[in-house]
Amino acid sequence: MQQPNKLSPFFENLNFERDDNTMVINFGPQHPSAHGQLRLVLELDGEQVVKAYPDIGYLHRGIEKMAENMTYNEFLPTTDRLDYIASTSNNYAYALSVETLLGIEVPRRAKVIRTMLLELNRLISHLFFIATHALDVGAMSVFLYAFREREFAMDLMEDYCGARLTHSAVRIGGVPLDIPSDWLANMEKFCANLEYELEHTYNALLQENRIWKMRLENVGVLSPEDALSWGCSGPMLRGSGIAYDIRKEEPYELYSELDFDIPVSDLNDSYGRYRLYMAEMTESIKIIRQLMPMYGETEPQLMAHAPQYISAPKEEIMTQNYALMQHFVLVTQGMRPPKGEVYVPTESPKGELGFYIKSEGEPYAYRLKCRAPSFFHTGLLQQMLVGVYIADVVTIIGTTNIVFGEVDR
């Protein structure tokens, strides 16, 4: 085997024919379009990719290992660091898994707030996608506009939980805070503004844009069979004509009560997926608008009442001895869920985000596996990139919308 040294590149197990005209290039891990820490080893024949090998692991922090060494509540802020573009959806997916394991029901007000936060995070993530995807492809101004709206959305998150990126806005058993007094009014303002901008800015800039269509149409074609086989989910799956949205098919939270559509595209290409993202933003606004009146009809309780697992509200802790003792035990030792295993899928902005938790009845999870959509979408790159031109590689990486926090975990 070739020995690694500083002069000759070293690709283990990759046999590149050097006598023909192929060239090997390293795409990333420091490439601006590599979405963080993706290293792609591309074998090129002229400008055409013959072989692609995504090399991941540059952001590996051992989050699953950390989960085995933390109590269930301790681990929750760590989930922020998975898909850091939409942290609340990770918090929520984890919290929902633990709640299902515990078998507790969340109060309705918490459900309304959570669903609103989830959709707000979907908007944040989709705006980020539009911005960076357009930037990668070459449409610089969309980036500026979309990031402006994303800032407004993050302001809303900041008003709610104080953080802009790593929210930890969901707790196991409910939400920690009620929404501030003028939050709903601001949300309505934001929705109205975003709706206007979607229609008049992003659509006007991109939808019929000749260059945008040339760069996206028939690029990154993914057949439905491949999408299923590679474990695609979210817009990648629906972009291939398979109408499967976990919010509709396996409804959680309040999604069964809400009226919204699942956009599907049978174009199978990057342009179809872009249209999907735009349509999903409109649907998210629709969902948020339906949730706002629901908030007023709910009781003020925010956390589930399950003294064995969840601490009592602050007022009770400060006034009642037993609640204080219970709180003390839960903070110092952690909750002990029942023995068993659970896998709960949720529809995160990127796709199916699920946590498999194996509990042995201890305060520490025996095994936690995070099923991250981006991980499987990265695996797909080794097939999708073969045969495309080097200019389209950037488009295809952009259209998969991978975030390396959750690829490497």
Next chain:
Amino acid sequence: MRKYVPKGNVQKQSYYTDRFHVVPTTPREEVSTDAVYAEQLEKLSAKVEVISSRIELNCMVVEVNHVDNFKALEVLKEECGYAMLSEMSAVDYLAKDGNFEVFYQMLNLKEAKRMRLVMRIEQGLAVESVVPLYNSANFAEREMFDMFGIVSNNHPFMKRILMPDDWEGNPLLKTYPLHGDEFASWYEVDKIFGKDAREAIGPENRDEAKIERYDSKRFSRVGYEVPFGAELNAENESKTEIEYSKTFLVDYNKGDTKQLKERK
């Protein structure tokens, strides 16, 4: 006598368990209670030996022998409509019974049903790769190999995925410490500067609570202030030993403490 610490599982353990604490179990149902699952299980058990089956928290869990994994997944894909393998990995039970548990998390999109195929496998044995059935297993099996050392036979590219290729040890094993082992602490030093530099550089600090007392750029001095970036050999400053509270620590070297006298 020093308390026995089991070495098979060095992950964080609960330091206190109420002696009357009874661990409850999640609600489990027979597969026959759900018509769709029952039909699928029938199809599966016609082809492969089913060891146990249950419905746990909206998910059918079926245990089969590890040699049957490919055949079982083939039946599930072709006959039961599980078109997607959404996740697969393993759980380390080596300390308990010397086995791994490998699980395949499946999704049937038409009926919106999920099931998990689990199998026990001894350490050192390999499973058959399911990449011919599901391409999503390509990365997942590599990750399982990386994290647990479970090899998948006939995998197109069986190589580490998250850890570097020349890494030693499998990080998700229960015997692997959270902060890494000896190999991990020298890995970057060896890689970047070479083994000769070990003495000059020292092992990588993997203790996040470590404080370098005389580094005035990142830490402040205890008890008094110094300017940012001040060197240690400034006026009136010399390296002092760390002084812990004398209340709890007994200095046995002194030789004339009350406790030692009593023992003598």
